Amino acid sequence: MIASQAVRAAPRRRAALPRQPHAARPVRRRAAAGSVTWEVRTFVAVSAAIAFVFLLAMLYLSQATAVSTAGYEVQRLGAVRDELRRQNALLEVESARLDAPARIEAEAKRIGLVRVSTIPVVRIEAVAAKR
Amino acid sequence: MTETVSPARLRVLFAFFASAMLLVSLRVGYWQTIGRAALLEGATDQVTSELVLGAQRGNIYDRTGAILATTVQLRSLYAIPSRIADRAAAAAALAPLLGTSSDTLRAALDSGAEWLYLRRRLPEETARAVEALGIGGLGFEMEPKRLYPGDTIAAQALGFVNDDGVGQNGVEGAYDEALRGAPGSLVVERDPQNRELAIGLRTAVAPRDGADLTLTLDLVIQTSVERALRAAIEKERATGGSAVVLDPRDGAILALASFPTYDPANVATADPESLRNRAVSWTYEPGSTMKAITIAAAIDQRAVTPETAYDDKGYAIIGGRRLNNALGKAYGRTTVTQVLERSANAGAVFVAQQLGAERLRAYLDAFGFGRRSGVDLAAEASGSVRPLAEWYPVDLGTIAYGQGVAVTPLQLAAAYAAIANGGTLYQPYVVATRRDADGEHRIAPVASGRPISPDTAATVRQMLVSTVDDGIAKGASLPGFSVAGKTGTAQIPSADGSYVSDEYISSFAGFAPASDPRFVAVIVLERPQSKLYGTVSAMSAFRAIAADVLREERVQPDRG
Numbered sequence: 001m002i003a004s005q006a007v008r009a010a011p012r013r014r015a016a017l018p019r020q021p022h023a024a025r026p027v028r029r030r031a032a033a034g035s036v037t038w039e040v041r042t043f044v045a046v047s048a049a050i051a052f053v054f055l056l057a058m059l060y061l062s063q064a065t066a067v068s069t070a071g072y073e074v075q076r077l078g079a080v081r082d083e084l085r086r087q088n089a090l091l092e093v094e095s096a097r098l099d100a101p102a103r104i105e106a107e108a109k110r111i112g113l114v115r116v117s118t119i120p121v122v123r124i125e126a127v128a129a130k131r
Numbered sequence: 132m133t134e135t136v137s138p139a140r141l142r143v144l145f146a147f148f149a150s151a152m153l154l155v156s157l158r159v160g161y162w163q164t165i166g167r168a169a170l171l172e173g174a175t176d177q178v179t180s181e182l183v184l185g186a187q188r189g190n191i192y193d194r195t196g197a198i199l200a201t202t203v204q205l206r207s208l209y210a211i212p213s214r215i216a217d218r219a220a221a222a223a224a225l226a227p228l229l230g231t232s233s234d235t236l237r238a239a240l241d242s243g244a245e246w247l248y249l250r251r252r253l254p255e256e257t258a259r260a261v262e263a264l265g266i267g268g269l270g271f272e273m274e275p276k277r278l279y280p281g282d283t284i285a286a287q288a289l290g291f292v293n294d295d296g297v298g299q300n301g302v303e304g305a306y307d308e309a310l311r312g313a314p315g316s317l318v319v320e321r322d323p324q325n326r327e328l329a330i331g332l333r334t335a336v337a338p339r340d341g342a343d344l345t346l347t348l349d350l351v352i353q354t355s356v357e358r359a360l361r362a363a364i365e366k367e368r369a370t371g372g373s374a375v376v377l378d379p380r381d382g383a384i385l386a387l388a389s390f391p392t393y394d395p396a397n398v399a400t401a402d403p404e405s406l407r408n409r410a411v412s413w414t415y416e417p418g419s420t421m422k423a424i425t426i427a428a429a430i431d432q433r434a435v436t437p438e439t440a441y442d443d444k445g446y447a448i449i450g451g452r453r454l455n456n457a458l459g460k461a462y463g464r465t466t467v468t469q470v471l472e473r474s475a476n477a478g479a480v481f482v483a484q485q486l487g488a489e490r491l492r493a494y495l496d497a498f499g500f501g502r503r504s505g506v507d508l509a510a511e512a513s514g515s516v517r518p519l520a521e522w523y524p525v526d527l528g529t530i531a532y533g534q535g536v537a538v539t540p541l542q543l544a545a546a547y548a549a550i551a552n553g554g555t556l557y558q559p560y561v562v563a564t565r566r567d568a569d570g571e572h573r574i575a576p577v578a579s580g581r582p583i584s585p586d587t588a589a590t591v592r593q594m595l596v597s598t599v600d601d602g603i604a605k606g607a608s609l610p611g612f613s614v615a616g617k618t619g620t621a622q623i624p625s626a627d628g629s630y631v632s633d634e635y636i637s638s639f640a641g642f643a644p645a646s647d648p649r650f651v652a653v654i655v656l657e658r659p660q661s662k663l664y665g666t667v668s669a670m671s672a673f674r675a676i677a678a679d680v681l682r683e684e685r686v687q688p689d690r691g
Contacts, residue, residue: 068328075327086273089203090255096198096280101354121611121688 178320178328185275186312189341191289191302193350194563200279200289200303200395206258206271207251212240214268221266225249228260252276279395285353287408288346288387288561290509291395300406302344302561303395304509309565312341342567347383347560352376355679356386360654363672364390367637367659373409373540374672376680377651379548379642381576382557384506385650385680387411387541412510414537415655418621419474420640421533423595424546426467426482428494431587434485437468437594447480450524454480454532457620457663468594471617472602476532483531491527492519497582498546499556500538505579506559514538533621540638544653546582547640550592551615551648553585596645606670607641609677611688615648616641616673618666623658634658637665639673643681644689650680 097103162170191200208229215221222236229236229250239247252274253261261269277292290301298307315338320328327333360374376386389409393401407413429435445461447454456462456476462469470478483491495501501516515537517526529535541559549556558577565572583591595615598604607616619638622630637659642651654672659665 071328072326086204089201092198093201093203093278093280096201099197100281100284101351102281102284102358105354105358118610119682123687 175320179318180321180325182317182319184315184317184335184338186314186338187340188275188277188292188296188312189310189343189567191310192343192345193348193353194346195349195351196345197350198280199285199346199348199350200277202275202277204273205252205255205276207274208249208253208258208261209246209270209272210240210249211246211268211270212242212244215240216267221269224264224266225261228257228264229253277396281350281354282396283392283394284350284357285348285387286392286395287389287410288348288353288384288508289395291398293398300509301408302346302508305507306342306344306562306565309567310341310344313339315339339568342565344562345564345566347378347385347563348387349385349683351683352676352680353386353388355683356652356676357388359672359675359679360388360390362675363654363656363668367656367661367665367668369656369659369665371409371657372655373413374652374654374676375410375540375544376676377544377548377559379551379557379648379651382545382548382559383563383576384541384559384561386676387561389413408508408510409655409657410540411506411508412512412539414512414514414539415636415657416536416621416624417533417538417543417638418619418636419476419479419532420543420547420617420619420638420653421536421538422471422474422479422482422531423550423591423617423640424494424498424500425479425486425491425531426471426594427550427583427587427591428491429467429482429486430590431494431583432486432490434487434490435467435482437590438466439485440464440466441478441481443475443477445477447477447528449480449484449528450526452525452528454525454528468597469602471594471598474603474618479532480528483527488522488527489519491530492516492522494582495530495536497556497580498549499542499579499582500536500546504539504542504545504559505577506541507562507574511541512539514542533619540653540655543638543640544651547642547653548651549582550588550595551642551645551651552588554581554583554588556580556582592645592648595641599641603666604639604641604670606667607639607673607677609643609674609681611690612643612677612681612686613645613689614641614643614677615645616670618670620663620666633662635662635665637663637669639666639669641673641677643677644686646689649684649686650677652676652680 188202190198190202193199212218218240219233219237222233222240225236226233236249239249249269258271262271275296279286279289286301288301290299290303290305292298292303296311298304298310303310315336317336318334320333322328356374356376360372363369364372371390373389374386375384377383378385387408387410389407391402391405393405398406426435430437441464443456443462443465445456445459454476457474460473460475462473462475462478465473465475465478467478467482469475470482486494495516501514503511503513505511516530517535522530526535545556545559555578558579560574560576562574564574592615595617596613599607599614599616604616604618607614617640619636619640621636621638623634623636625631636655636657638653638655640651640653642648652673654669654676656665656669659668661668
């Protein structure tokens with residue numbers, strides 16, 4: 001029996017009971033209470049089981065969705081990382097291009113600098129002898 | 132009133148449903164067992180994609196760590212013409228950015244192609260400008276591009292990478308396998324929007340990136356060498372030239388230049404002749420620079436001493452042929468040292484006669500002529516020294532002063548390095564270290580022989596210093612430093628076996644400081660317009676290179 005049937009069965013049984021004098025009510029209540037308790041227990045147990053399974057399913061779904069969302073985020077961050085690496089590589093190339101001696105020399109010429117003809121070298125021995 | 136169904140009908144109905152259920156069960160059972168793999172494969176194919184993960188080509192650095200070659204991902208611009216609302220407007224907007232006419236772009240967009248590249252591997256600034264236009268129907272795709280930040284600097288030593296990603300010439304060619312690495316693969320499940328599923332199937336084989344190479348080249352010295360060589364070539368209006376700078380202590384190549392040259396990032400537009408590395412893949416008759424080798428061999432065999440003298444008449448007769456000094460000059464009594472100082476052909480013939488053909492041939496071999504040096508660059512030429520059995524009597528005389536043999540500038544530099552370092556012939560090399568996933572591998576110098584003794588080397592060094600101080604190579608002298616060297620002027624063989632009239636190859640080979648040589652340089656100029664005086668420009672180039680190398684290496688002057 002499923003829970004919905006259990007719920008519907010109770011009123012039918014109640015309707016079938018003959019009306020009793022007031023004095024007999026506590027006894028009837030106890031009997032009715034015993035019967036309802038069993039039905040309610042079953043209903044509650046089945047409902048709880050369904051709710052539990054539902055919660056489990058929801059938990060699984062939420063976890064799966066979270067993982068999936070995290071996966072998309074990882075993918076997005078991976079793409080961002082790759083693009084930053086690419087930009088970094090391009091900047092390194094640009095830096096190397098700017099550091100190239102040939103470019104620096106051309107730039108120096110452009111602003112009027114000239115190469116030194118001789119570079120004097122100070123000998124350590126000569127400096128030491130004067131001290 | 133109730134109608135009853137006959138039992139026979141019920142049995143038929145039951146049998147029908149039972150059979151149907153059985154068939155369905157069998158079919159389901161089949162797909163769950165025997166046909167499972169096929170079903171799974173079909174389903175997997177629909178949601179999975181397999182990608183080739185390209186390996187990153189290794190970088191190339193100079194010895195100071197400056198980038199010489201690297202690979203970056205550049206954006207290629209593609210178009211889906213059917214999705215472009217206004218093709219004429221799009222072509223007009225793109226034309227100035229792509230440096231082409233709008234008509235050309237319009238024709239491409241109207242060609243009927245569903246998908247086409249408009250420009251591959253755009254510079255980043257251009258790609259950003261195109262992106263900023265926001266034209267629908269245009270998109271970008273990443274493609275690898277080999278970049279050389281120094282443009283044409285060291286182009287011949289580096290080589291290039293062709294459109295198929297294969298390295299050619301130079302280091303790129305010689306170390307292609309190490310630089311290229313190995314591609315990986317990625318099998319991954321994707322959603323309908325082609326995004327990877329984090330909880331789906333994922334099989335990855337990581338690519339193995341190519342090794343990074345650190346060269347022995349020094350960008351500053353390389354730039355200096357190219358500047359000096361270019362200046363000499365322009366001054367002489369020479370058809371070409373090359374220069375090599377070696378560290379004589381281990382054979383490391385500090386600089387290697389060759390003209391005409393090319394931009395390795397734009398090989399498609401390069402003159403095929405410019406692709407040839409003239410320092411390594413081209414041979415020439417060295418002329419008088421070979422006299423130092425002949426004399427070193429004779430001194431090592433004690434056939435002569437620096438003071439051994441002969442009477443120079445301006446020519447020598449050998450094998451029934453008369454071999455003249457340059458310009459027919461007669462010097463009278465001449466010592467072997469003066470043979471170098473005056474670059475007397477007759478003197479070289481005299482020395483060779485004292486040595487003998489067999490021993491001269493053996494020393495040419497010991498100095499590494501006639502065979503590849505083993506340098507780790509692609510397409511090295513071996514040069515040519517004929518077997519002794521093929522020598523005519525006159526060959527002893529002509530080979531003594533560098534005619535009748537063919538060498539590469541690199542071979543000559545290695546031979547002079549042996550004289551400079553005390554007699555050890557080192558195999559020239561250009562890659563100092565290789566760094567890959569296993570760590571850094573240093574490449575040890577290789578000594579390939581000891582053609583002459585340290586005493587002989589010291590003697591010849593002093594004679595070459597004398598050649599610069601008091602002789603024909605004065606133009607190579609450098610204030611404050613002892614310089615050793617020798618000029619060379621060679622004729623150019625023609626196709627018919629004779630020599631081309633009035634055209635020469637001028638060269639200079641030398642090293643400094645002679646007391647403790649830190650570099651050896653060979654400069655070669657092809658067909659200089661000043662003919663026999665092309666060596667003057669070669670010496671000027673050497674002097675400029677020497678000044679820069681000694682300054683860069685922080686070498687203290689060895690003369691007051």
